Amino acid sequence: MLADINSSYTSIVTSVFSSTIAAKAAFATAAILLACLQLLTAARIYGRLQSVVRLPDAVVSRVHRYSGRLAFLCTLPVVFHCVFILGFQTASTRVAIHSILGSFFYGLFAAKVLFVRDHSYPSWVLPLAGGLLFVALIGAWWTSSFWFFRQVGEGL
DSSP states (O other), X not given: OHHHHHHHHHHHHHTTSSSHHHHXXXXXXXXXXXXXXXXXXXXXXXXXXXXXXXXXXXXXXXXXHHHHHHHHXXXXXXXXXXXXXXXXOOSSXXXXXXXXXXXXXXHHHHHHHHHHHOTTSOTTHHHHHHHHHHHHHHHHHIIIIIHHHHHHOSOO
C-alpha cells in the first residue's frame, strides 16, 4: 500500500518538478517567503513598522491571516513527503536536526493556533510563539531546502 502511495505521489510531483525533493524545496521556500510576510505584518500589527507598511490596519490583519494560511498549506506537501514517505531520520546530524525542527514546527503551530483563539494568555505569549514558529521553519528550511539548493543548484 505504501509503495502505491509513494509511486502515485512521485508521479504527480514529477509531472511538475524534476524530483520529489525539488518539489519539497520549492514548497518550503514558498512557505518561508510567506512566513517573512507574516513577520512583517505581525510587526506592523504590534505597532512597529507603520512607516514601512503603510496599509490600513484591517488590510494588514487580513494579509497576515491569509499569508499564514497559505504558508501552512505550502508545508502540507512537504510534511506529507517527510512523514509518510521518508519518516523520522537520523542518518546525519543535518538530517536529525531537520527531523527534530520539522516536528517542533508542527507542535509550535498547534500551540500558536491555541494562543490565537484563547485570549486568556499574557500578551507576550502570541508574539513569542509566532517568533519561535518562524525560527523553527527557518531552521527546517535551512537544513533541507537551502542545503538542496546549495548541493544541487536550482534543480526545479
